[in-house]
Amino acid sequence: MGMPSLQCGRFELTLERPLIMGVVNITPDSFSDGALYFEADAAIAHAKDLIAQGADIVDIGAESTRPGADPVSAVDEFRRLQPVIEALREAGVPLSIDTFKPAVMRQALDAGADMINDIYGFRHPGAIEAVAASPCGLCVMHMQGEPRTMQQAPHYDDVLGEVKQFLQERLDVLLLQGISRRRIVLDPGFGFGKTPAQNYLLLQRLAQLRIADIPLLLGVSRKSMIGHVIGRPADQRVAGSIAAALAGIARGASIVRVHDVGATADAIKVWQAIEHGVSL
Numbered sequence: 001m002g003m004p005s006l007q008c009g010r011f012e013l014t015l016e017r018p019l020i021m022g023v024v025n026i027t028p029d030s031f032s033d034g035a036l037y038f039e040a041d042a043a044i045a046h047a048k049d050l051i052a053q054g055a056d057i058v059d060i061g062a063e064s065t066r067p068g069a070d071p072v073s074a075v076d077e078f079r080r081l082q083p084v085i086e087a088l089r090e091a092g093v094p095l096s097i098d099t100f101k102p103a104v105m106r107q108a109l110d111a112g113a114d115m116i117n118d119i120y121g122f123r124h125p126g127a128i129e130a131v132a133a134s135p136c137g138l139c140v141m142h143m144q145g146e147p148r149t150m151q152q153a154p155h156y157d158d159v160l161g162e163v164k165q166f167l168q169e170r171l172d173v174l175l176l177q178g179i180s181r182r183r184i185v186l187d188p189g190f191g192f193g194k195t196p197a198q199n200y201l202l203l204q205r206l207a208q209l210r211i212a213d214i215p216l217l218l219g220v221s222r223k224s225m226i227g228h229v230i231g232r233p234a235d236q237r238v239a240g241s242i243a244a245a246l247a248g249i250a251r252g253a254s255i256v257r258v259h260d261v262g263a264t265a266d267a268i269k270v271w272q273a274i275e276h277g278v279s280l
Helices: 040-053 074-088 102-111 127-132 159-176 196-204 224-230 238-250 261-276
Strands: 005-008 011-014 019-025 057-061 095-098 115-118 137-141 184-187 255-258
Touching (some): 040 057, 057 074, 057 115, 074 095, 074 102, 102 127, 137 159, 159 184, 159 196, 196 224, 224 238, 238 261, 255 261
Parallel strands (some): 019 057, 019 255, 057 095, 095 115
Antiparallel strands (some): 005 011
C-alpha cells in the first residue's frame, strides 16, 4: 500500500510529510492582518511570497469569519476573489478558497480553484452539489453556531466526542453523495465555537479525532487561543503558533494552515530531522 495522497483539483499532494497551507486574506477586517492584503495586487504579491517561503497550498478568503464578523454578499466576495484566482492559477500550487456560499464555490472552481475550505462543513443547501462534479479537494470544518455569535457561550457535554461525531457524520454524507475520500480533509475548527480550554483539549487529544486515513487540518495560527496563553496581540503570536503547529503535527495533523509560512517551514524541517534523522 502506497503513501496516502490528497486529490486537490489539478494536483495530487503526497502526505508523506506535513503540508503547509498559507493564508491570504482579501478582507478589510481580518483578525490577523487587518486590511493589509485587501487590494488584489497586494494579495497576489503576498500569495507569491508565501509560495516562495514554502507554502504547499494557498488558502484565499474574501470574507472574515472572525467572531462578530459582518457578512459579505456572494457578489462582493467573488469580485474580490476573481482577480486573485486568475493571477495565481499558474503559480504551481493548489488554490484553496475559504467560502461557505455555493454560488461562490461554483464561480471559484470555474475560475481555476483547486479546493474549497468550508467553515460550515458543506451543510448549506447546494454546497455539496456545487463541488460534487469537480475533482477539487474539500476541507470540512466543525463549527458550533455561526461566526457572529459562536464565541458568546460555547457549550459541550463532551467536546472531543461531539466534534469527532460531527466530522464523521459529514464525512459519511459526502461519501454517500459520491465524493471520493481522497478529496476530503477534516478540520476540528479551533476557535470556532470553543473556549480556550476546549481548544487546548482538542489539540492535546488530536490523535483521537483521526478518522481512518482522512487527513486532519490544523488551523490555530495567530488565533486567540494562542493569545490566551502568551498574552500577545495577533501579529506577535508567531512563536506560539509554531509551537501549536508542531504539537498538532506530532499528534497526527497532515496539514497546518498558517500565516507565517517561512518560520513554520523551518520549524517543521528541524522537527522532522529530530524525528526521522537527517543526512549530513
